[in-house]
Amino acid sequence: xxxxxxxxxxxxxxxxxxxxxxxxxxxxxxxxxxxxxxxxxxxxxxxxxxxxxxxxxxxxxxxxxxxxxxxxxxxxxxxxxxxxxxxxxxxxxxxxxxxxxxxxxxxxxxxxxx
Amino acid sequence: xxxxxxxxxxxxxxxxxxxxxxxxxxxxxxxxxxxxxxxxxxxxxxxxxxxxxxxxxxxxxxxxxxxxxxxxxxxxxxxxxxxxxxxxxxxxxxxxxxxxxxxxxxxxxxxxx
Numbered sequence: 017x018x019x020x021x022x023x024x025x026x027x028x029x030x031x032x033x034x035x036x037x038x039x040x041x042x043x044x045x046x047x048x049x050x051x052x053x054x055x056x057x058x059x060x061x062x063x064x065x066x067x068x069x070x071x072x073x074x075x076x077x078x079x080x081x082x083x084x085x086x087x088x089x090x091x092x093x094x095x096x097x098x099x100x101x102x103x104x105x106x107x108x109x110x111x112x113x114x115x116x117x118x119x120x121x122x123x124x125x126x127x128x129x130x
Numbered sequence: 131x132x133x134x135x136x137x138x139x140x141x142x143x144x145x146x147x148x149x150x151x152x153x154x155x156x157x158x159x160x161x162x163x164x165x166x167x168x169x170x171x172x173x174x175x176x177x178x179x180x181x182x183x184x185x186x187x188x189x190x191x192x193x194x195x196x197x198x199x200x201x202x203x204x205x206x207x208x209x210x211x212x213x214x215x216x217x218x219x220x221x222x223x224x225x226x227x228x229x230x231x232x233x234x235x236x237x238x239x240x241x242x243x
Contacts, residue, residue, distance in 0.1 A: 051231055053234075058236060059218060059220075059236050059237045059239075060133075060234055060235065060236045060237070061220065061222070061232070061234035062234070063231045063232070063233070066230070066231050107173065117163065117175040117178055117186050117188065118163075118165075118173075118175065118232070119175075120165075120172060120173035121172075122172045123172065
């Protein structure tokens, strides 16, 4: 079974600075997808960024980018120019390309300090 | 367009009762999944439906069941509630399959007393 690990239960960053959230996963599959979701206090999970395992190029969405290291099974999220609205729980998620459900990591609570 | 709508937002039930939660996906989305979120276990997959058929089921007891209607709306039911069923239940929908990521609702907070 696949597992997703987020080793940082909590992190903090100063407004306008850069922060990196870590995620590692374990799988024997070659076809899969990785995601970062954000859950603010409103409870709604919001898709931040998505990466297809067969793509070498790291995904980028505005201030959010990932460092995907397939061999190391690592998928970190970098948030640049952090804003107060970035404060939330961040979940890393794995989805098999063979029709399985999502597997979520335990989450990292990010605080943004003014 | 409207997002994923879950009703009710909050619910308090007594042990032994049953409960039904509702989820209306984004218009045009045919895939609906349910997750249970608790502080101890995190996000755990319950079930996934596509075109009224259950495609996947997580490792939950038979007290947890679900269904999807022809308009893609979904319900999940929990019978004989236990204190441990207290959780945030999240519904998510997708248009092209979950490889493209879900759009989540704001969840139903169920408290069992």
